[in-house]
Amino acid sequence: MISRTTHGSNFKGLLDYLLNPEKRPEIIANYMFGNNPTDLAREFNEVASLRPTTKLPVRHISLSFAPGDVVDRLDRESIVNRVMTHMGYDDCQFIGIAHHRDDPGHDLPHDHDHLHIVVNAVDVYGRRVSDSWDRFKIQPILRGIERDFGLQPVKNSWEVKQEKVHKLNPDLEIFQLVDRSLENCPNLETWIDRLQESQIDVLFALRQDNQVNGITYLQGSRAYKGSEIGVSWNAVARQVPTTPDNLPLIRAANDKSQEHRMDLGEIERQNFDRAVMMANMVVKGRERIKTGRLDIKRDGDTLTAYRMRPHRQIFKAIETLGGWEPVGFPNIERIDLNLLTKLSGYKDAPAYILEEQDLTIVRVADEIALREPQRAFHQRRIDSEGTSELCASRQAAFPLGNRSSELPHSSSIPVTLKQIIDLKNYYVNSPEGRAKPEGSDALEKFDIYKLQLSQHGKAATGDPNLKMTNKFFKTFESDRIKLCAADRANLDAASAFATEQAQIALEIAQASSLELRQRSRGCSR
Numbered sequence: 021m022i023s024r025t026t027h028g029s030n031f032k033g034l035l036d037y038l039l040n041p042e043k044r045p046e047i048i049a050n051y052m053f054g055n056n057p058t059d060l061a062r063e064f065n066e067v068a069s070l071r072p073t074t075k076l077p078v079r080h081i082s083l084s085f086a087p088g089d090v091v092d093r094l095d096r097e098s099i100v101n102r103v104m105t106h107m108g109y110d111d112c113q114f115i116g117i118a119h120h121r122d123d124p125g126h127d128l129p130h131d132h133d134h135l136h137i138v139v140n141a142v143d144v145y146g147r148r149v150s151d152s153w154d155r156f157k158i159q160p161i162l163r164g165i166e167r168d169f170g171l172q173p174v175k176n177s178w179e180v181k182q183e184k185v186h187k188l189n190p191d192l193e194i195f196q197l198v199d200r201s202l203e204n205c206p207n208l209e210t211w212i213d214r215l216q217e218s219q220i221d222v223l224f225a226l227r228q229d230n231q232v233n234g235i236t237y238l239q240g241s242r243a244y245k246g247s248e249i250g251v252s253w254n255a256v257a258r259q260v261p262t263t264p265d266n267l268p269l270i271r272a273a274n275d276k277s278q279e280h281r282m283d284l285g286e287i288e289r290q291n292f293d294r295a296v297m298m299a300n301m302v303v304k305g306r307e308r309i310k311t312g313r314l315d316i317k318r319d320g321d322t323l324t325a326y327r328m329r330p331h332r333q334i335f336k337a338i339e340t341l342g343g344w345e346p347v348g349f350p351n352i353e354r355i356d357l358n359l360l361t362k363l364s365g366y367k368d369a370p371a372y373i374l375e376e377q378d379l380t381i382v383r384v385a386d387e388i389a390l391r392e393p394q395r396a397f398h399q400r401r402i403d404s405e406g407t408s409e410l411c412a413s414r415q416a417a418f419p420l421g422n423r424s425s426e427l428p429h430s431s432s433i434p435v436t437l438k439q440i441i442d443l444k445n446y447y448v449n450s451p452e453g454r455a456k457p458e459g460s461d462a463l464e465k466f467d468i469y470k471l472q473l474s475q476h477g478k479a480a481t482g483d484p485n486l487k488m489t490n491k492f493f494k495t496f497e498s499d500r501i502k503l504c505a506a507d508r509a510n511l512d513a514a515s516a517f518a519t520e521q522a523q524i525a526l527e528i529a530q531a532s533s534l535e536l537r538q539r540s541r542g543c544s545r
Contacts, residue, residue: 021083021084021085021086021089021162021165021166021171021174022083022084022162022174023081023082023083023084023155023158023162024081024082024084025079025080025081025082025151025154025155025158026079026080026082027076027078027079027080027141027151028076028078028080029075029076029077029078030078031060031061031064031065031068031077031078031138032057032058032061034078034080034138035057035060035061035138036057037312038117038119038136038138039056039057039117043119043120044119044120045117045118045119046093046117046118046119047115047116047117048093048096048097048100048116048117048118048135049096049097049100049101049114049115049116049137050115050116051113051114051115052113052115053528060115060138063113063525063528063529064077064078064113064138064140066521066522066524066525066528066529067113067140067142067143067144067525067526067529068140068141068142069522069525070142070144070145070146070522070525070526071142071146071147071148072494074141074142074148076141077140077141077142078138078140078141079138079139079140079141079151080136080137080138080139081103081136081137081139081158082134082135082136082137083099083100083103083134083135083136083137083162084132084133084134085132085133085134085171085172086132086171086172086174087131087132088172089132089133089171089172090133091133091169091171093118095169096116096118096135097116098169099135099165099169100114100116100135100137102161102164102165103137103158103161103165104137104139106157106161107154107157107158107161108149108150109139109143109149111143111144111145111147112139112140112141112142112143112144112149113139113140113144113529114137114138114139114140115137115138116135116136116137117135117136117137117138118133118134118135118136119133119134119135119136121133144526144529144530193239194220194237194239194244194249195249195250195251197215197218197220198215198220198237198249198251199251201214201215201218202251202256202259202260205259205260206261207260207261208260208261208262208266208269208270209266209269211256211260212269212273215237216276219239219240220237220238220239221237221238221239221273221276221277222235222236222237222238222273222277223235223236223237223238223243223273223274223277223338223347224253224270224273224274225253225319225322226270226274226320227319227320230267232253232257232270233253234246234247234252234253235252235253235256236277236347237249237251238277243346243347288350288352291350291352291357292335292337292344292346292350292352293344294357295325295334295335295350295352295356295357295360296323296335296337296344298357298360298361298363298364299316299323299325299360299364300323301364301365302314302316302360302363302364303316303318303323306318307319309363311328311363312328313327313328313359313363314326314327314328314359314360314363315328321338321339322336322337322338322339322347323336323337323338323339323344324336324337325356325360327356327359332351333351334350334351334352334356335350335351335352337350433499433503433508433511434497434498434499435469435473435497435498435501435503435511436493436494436495436496436497436498437470437473437488437493437494437496438494439511439514439515440466440469440470440473440501441466442511442514442515442517442518443462443466443507443510443511443514444462444463444466445514445517445518445521446459446510446513446514446517446518447459447462447510448462448463449517449521450517452513452517453510453513453514453517456506456510458504458506458507458510465504465507469501469502469503470488472498472500472501472502473488473493473496473498473501474486474488476498476500476501477492477493477496477498480496
């Protein structure tokens with residue numbers, strides 16, 4: 021068996037995917053009251069709200085069996101229960117879902133059975149279950165399951181990685197040159213000089229704290245990651261003495277490595293430039309953006325993009341004085357560029373180039389794409405959806421001028437972000453709230469109120485980049501939210517409804533936890 025664990029914040033989106041009828045799902049371990057994505061997500065969210073500081077309460081564990089393993093329903097349920105118990109999720113909500121081997125939701129056909137476990141990181145008592153070293157803790161659990169259930173045994177992930185390194189071709193010229201340069205090397209400067217004598221440049225991956233966390237060797241028009249040839253930075257650091265004073269030397273080596281250019285053809289270069297442009301639009305100054313399909317990381321002057329299904333690197337690029345250059349050879353496919361384009365939201369993105377004649381496509385300037393204001397994009401999207409009235413109301417509540425400007429005082433009583441959220445949930449989820457005429461446009465008003473609160477918070481703190489998820493907004497009260505009279509009158513009812521729902525969620529979760537323990541003892545082997 022092999023496993024994979026991911027984290028997220030959207031229970032409903034994950035459950036919609038896992039319980040898609042086309043995937044022929046089978047619920048094989050359900051200790052919750054709901055049996056559809058909407059009801060299950062509501063239960064999960066009610067318990068997750070007991071600890072609002074946990075921003076990623078969704079944990080998704082995928083378990084894949086070997087192609088020859090055939091496991092019946094009772095054994096699959098027992099396996100799910102054992103994994104949950106040994107991983108420390110005894111008091112957490114979870115559901116186990118089995119998918120058919122013929123799974124149309126994946127990019128590649130499956131020849132093996134697989135299970136999905138959706139678990140709440142917040143237990144029924146409002147405590148967050150730590151996920152530290154989960155990918156290592158689950159390995160011995162899987163080995164025990166293989167042994168006890170007669171499944172085909174596999175090696176731990178770190179053993180497989182180690183074998184891959186050891187099985188690399190030792191006759192590779194660059195491996196021999198790098199390995200020879202490390203012999204009796206007194207310091208880092210000597211080692212770099214030895215490599216340069218062999219026409220090898222090195223590119224150090226520097227974190228923001230100026231610590232080295234990786235190395236790439238450049239020879240000719242090729243780039244080799246240290247882990248690929250069996251001489252990673254950790255292996256180098258064990259043989260070559262290094263000190264903090266080596267930072268100027270490391271930066272000088274990186275500057276010299278920028279003279280190296282990968283041997284990309286014209287088509288590969290155009291697709292690489294387009295992919296980098298889209299990835300930069302997605303990141304927008306942040307360090308990482310991860311979705312179910314893409315994982316994009318920006319670390320200093322390095323940009324890396326990965327596909328999630330199947331997991332592979334799309335490209336790794338480094339920013340030089342002359343622009344972005346690839347580290348290694350990019351593996352960019354049409355679907356990769358389509359996913360990047362969709363995630364960036366840039367409707368006029370250039371097309372993927374497949375044939376020589378496609379090179380006549382005019383390249384869109386990176387500067388124009390990257391400088392397009394985010395607000396203008398959202399304005400264009402809203403207009404295209406035919407909701408110009410909402411745009412007009414948002415413009416009135418949140419003018420397109422200086423974002424840090426003060427809102428005029430209003431007659432509203434001070435409110436917090438929690439009160440606004442409770443009011444929206446009251447109109448959307450409670451029978452009493454849904455029956456009120458002022459609840460018909462609850463979602464639109466909620467967006468407007470959030471914009472007003474955000475503008476006041478930024479003006480009060482002087483921070484134009486203040487996010488609504490910051491702890492500041494949990495306690496920040498604003499008297500400049502233009503609540504209508506009906507909404508002000510319903511604040512107390514919304515607060516009472518939120519308290520009632522939290523109490524119901526706690527009782528349901530505790531009852532579910534008790535049932536889980538009882539059934540777990542019955543299913544254990």
